[in-house]
Amino acid sequence: MTDPNTNANPNMDRPLDIEDFTNMIGFANASAALEFLLTVKSSIRNTAISLTECATPQVRTVVHNLLFQALDMHEKLSQLMINKGWLHPYNPGEQFQLDLKSAQMTANIAQMPLFKDRTKVLETFDTPQNPN
């Protein structure tokens, strides 16, 4: 959500980064790790499916290496997330609670007018800019 016409504090009238956001740094790390994990998982699926369509040895070698790198990365990353308490594969109840909490928090952040409308930025240049 963007608010084009204001320079006001994006968090409405409440101060930034006090009570609501004391754990913002931990939350950012956990979210970044989850995004990384999802990307690695997609990468594993994409490369595995691609490999079933490839015949040329050089292509197979490259795609095969990508697949195994991604599998190694998934192992290391999921272990790290378990150690940090961001992932609870043996405790689905706790995982659900955690995910619901971050979903709610992310939904709240998405409500905030954090950024100015970037589509208006081009109008502020003296020389015409091509948006494409």
Next chain:
Amino acid sequence: MQQPNQLGAHEMMEVHELLNFKTISTAKAKAIDGLVTDKDLKALMQQDLQQSMQALHDLQALLTRSYAQ
């Protein structure tokens, strides 16, 4: 008989898709890197970034060699 140096049309599509996927995930990883303060996570992301750059290089090499035929 197909030349060993030439990729099949479907293979080129697969490699192309993987290249696009890797390109965007590398860009995203680089952008998200700025949010991360955890040292262990940062180290893992750096390692992934290095691997991604190598992967982009390898995939590009496959495609350009194929276009050159």
